[in-house]
Amino acid sequence: MPDYKVPLRDFDFVMSEVLGFEQHYASLPGGEDATPDMVKAVLEEGAKFVEGEIVPLNRSGDEESAQWNDGVVTTPEGFKAAYDKLVENGWCGLSQPQKLGGQGLPSSLNTAFYEMLAGSSLSWAIYPTLTWGAIETMAAHAPEELKANYLPPMVQGLWSGTMCLTEAHCGSDLGLLKTRAEPNEDGSYSLTGSKIFITGGEHDLTENIVHIVLARLPDAPEGVKGISLFVVPKYNVNADGSLGERNTVSCGSIEHKMGIKASATCVMNFDGAKGFLIGAPNKGMACMFTFINESRLGVAVQGQSTAEHSFQGALAYARERLQMKGVPRHSPAKPADPIIVHPDVRRMLLTQKAIAEGGRMLNMYCAKLVDLKHGGTVEQKADAEQRLAMLTPIAKGFLTEAAQEATKEGIQVFGGHGFIREWGMEQLSRDVRITAIYEGTTTIQGLDLLGRKILPGDGRLLTLFTKEISDFASQQLDNPELASMAQALIAKVELWQSLTGELSQRLQDAGPNELNSAAVDYLMFSGYMMLGYFWLQAAAVASKAEGDFYTAKVQTANFYFKRLLPRTTSLAETIRDSADTLTAMDEDAFVF
Numbered sequence: 001m002p003d004y005k006v007p008l009r010d011f012d013f014v015m016s017e018v019l020g021f022e023q024h025y026a027s028l029p030g031g032e033d034a035t036p037d038m039v040k041a042v043l044e045e046g047a048k049f050v051e052g053e054i055v056p057l058n059r060s061g062d063e064e065s066a067q068w069n070d071g072v073v074t075t076p077e078g079f080k081a082a083y084d085k086l087v088e089n090g091w092c093g094l095s096q097p098q099k100l101g102g103q104g105l106p107s108s109l110n111t112a113f114y115e116m117l118a119g120s121s122l123s124w125a126i127y128p129t130l131t132w133g134a135i136e137t138m139a140a141h142a143p144e145e146l147k148a149n150y151l152p153p154m155v156q157g158l159w160s161g162t163m164c165l166t167e168a169h170c171g172s173d174l175g176l177l178k179t180r181a182e183p184n185e186d187g188s189y190s191l192t193g194s195k196i197f198i199t200g201g202e203h204d205l206t207e208n209i210v211h212i213v214l215a216r217l218p219d220a221p222e223g224v225k226g227i228s229l230f231v232v233p234k235y236n237v238n239a240d241g242s243l244g245e246r247n248t249v250s251c252g253s254i255e256h257k258m259g260i261k262a263s264a265t266c267v268m269n270f271d272g273a274k275g276f277l278i279g280a281p282n283k284g285m286a287c288m289f290t291f292i293n294e295s296r297l298g299v300a301v302q303g304q305s306t307a308e309h310s311f312q313g314a315l316a317y318a319r320e321r322l323q324m325k326g327v328p329r330h331s332p333a334k335p336a337d338p339i340i341v342h343p344d345v346r347r348m349l350l351t352q353k354a355i356a357e358g359g360r361m362l363n364m365y366c367a368k369l370v371d372l373k374h375g376g377t378v379e380q381k382a383d384a385e386q387r388l389a390m391l392t393p394i395a396k397g398f399l400t401e402a403a404q405e406a407t408k409e410g411i412q413v414f415g416g417h418g419f420i421r422e423w424g425m426e427q428l429s430r431d432v433r434i435t436a437i438y439e440g441t442t443t444i445q446g447l448d449l450l451g452r453k454i455l456p457g458d459g460r461l462l463t464l465f466t467k468e469i470s471d472f473a474s475q476q477l478d479n480p481e482l483a484s485m486a487q488a489l490i491a492k493v494e495l496w497q498s499l500t501g502e503l504s505q506r507l508q509d510a511g512p513n514e515l516n517s518a519a520v521d522y523l524m525f526s527g528y529m530m531l532g533y534f535w536l537q538a539a540a541v542a543s544k545a546e547g548d549f550y551t552a553k554v555q556t557a558n559f560y561f562k563r564l565l566p567r568t569t570s571l572a573e574t575i576r577d578s579a580d581t582l583t584a585m586d587e588d589a590f591v592f
Helices: 010-020 021-027 036-054 059-066 079-088 107-120 122-141 144-156 284-320 343-375 378-420 424-438 444-452 459-477 483-510 513-542 548-565 565-577
Strands: 067-069 072-074 159-164 180-183 188-198 208-215 228-233 235-237 243-246 249-254 267-277
Touching: 010 021, 010 036, 010 343, 010 513, 010 548, 021 036, 036 079, 036 107, 036 483, 059 079, 059 122, 059 159, 059 424, 067 249, 072 122, 072 249, 072 378, 107 122, 107 284, 107 343, 122 144, 122 159, 122 208, 122 228, 122 267, 122 284, 144 159, 144 208, 144 228, 159 188, 159 284, 188 208, 188 228, 208 267, 208 284, 208 565, 228 235, 228 284, 235 565, 267 284, 284 343, 284 378, 284 424, 343 378, 378 444, 378 459, 378 513, 444 459, 444 513, 459 483, 459 513, 483 513, 483 548, 483 565, 513 548, 513 565
Parallel strands: 159 208
Antiparallel strands: 067 072, 180 188, 188 267, 208 228, 228 267, 235 243, 249 267
16 A cells, blocks of 8 residues: 655755745734644644544445445445544634634645645545535635524534536536525525435535535526525524434435545435525525635645655655666666666656645645635725636546546556555545546636637637746746746747737637637647646755755656657647637547
């Protein structure tokens, strides 16, 4: 089994040396408690917690999986004990407001902690995650009475939260949903319908589960403009905040999945269940996007952290596995050399390293923007919201696709042993596969990026980054270690801008199929560009320092620019190709 260790040294490099978190926290309202010593202590204690409590559950949880019996869901052995320790140690409220029982530390610190959780056991880490999104959604949109009764126990982790969106006939087209909400005389609503793919919809970890549910009012218009948002608890909540009788919401079954088997993915049935409207009637989708955007950034962390776990396992194996002779020989006294000396094994390991560590920089940068979105000045909030609008689909879409490549390479380093369950590498590949699907598939992310964020604004969001990237790269041209990387990035920025203009024109000339046909390739192009920017920043810092850690950073950046960033060339070709290549064949011609 891969022995996952929290990469504390790299967290420090990313947060302290590349992204300037010390200065960020010092200038952030409410961030004054996040001193360097406090941040160091939180990360070190977080590492101890996940390595001691969560890592041992990864394999056993996959083997046992979540179990359903007549509506009752039981998590694998050890899951509840670990969750109780999470609550006891205050981790659930790390970045939640102190007035609600949280510790009031910046949201980005919780992002770092979440990477540790997700990297150690993705199935386990999913359970507390959605609660954080539910808290933010209720804090932003719920009436004060609901906030007062629901948020404190959710912040403490005593209650958990879910996001109930899709239905069996809907998929990603939520405008088709049928769950209905009938008003009651007391101001509450009775919700009736069935939701599928509900993560943590039922389990044995918390005393109550708070469902955030999309449904239609009786007079609602059709489509997404007729969707409202409701809070529906598993147990009704009394006026004093205590738990009342069981609500008429139940788990009809759980899914039998390819991966994350210990995470209960539920069919939830609402049979006149009592709920409460949050936000304005028929504005549920706008409110729910508070939850969705939070979750998409979380899924980006899930992908990147699993890539890290796979890299660690592959690296340890490659150092120990003796096979074939290297040139020159590494261990002439032995019959063969460790496979890490072979160039193609290095290619696989460096690909994993570049994705995991580059993804960490992107995710922590997004986390920094979330801090500013919530607690910065008016100007900082506006800028952060614009940047997050563009970066959220890139982080979610690109990093989850790249993580699949990283875990695939992890299996490949092990050879036949990687295909065998006992070594643990195939589990990581199975687990990470869902990250490119839930919270919006890669296609959905590409369409969001290109169709809603880039093209409608005449590329203004793109310009925020292209100028910044070009300016930074230009400043590195005098550094002999970085000049070739900087030149490559400047040229790719020009290509990025050119492709965007061409797509805009094609969309006007040939219609929406051009958007649909190019969206995923455009998203992947954008992802490679953003990681290139962060790897150049990392190399710029590392080139001024001494030691093996810093040398490896520059060398990994060089690998990225020589072996991964050039993929944008082929992506540019496919982006430029007309949708006709995809639509020309008659559907009846798809025969076998």
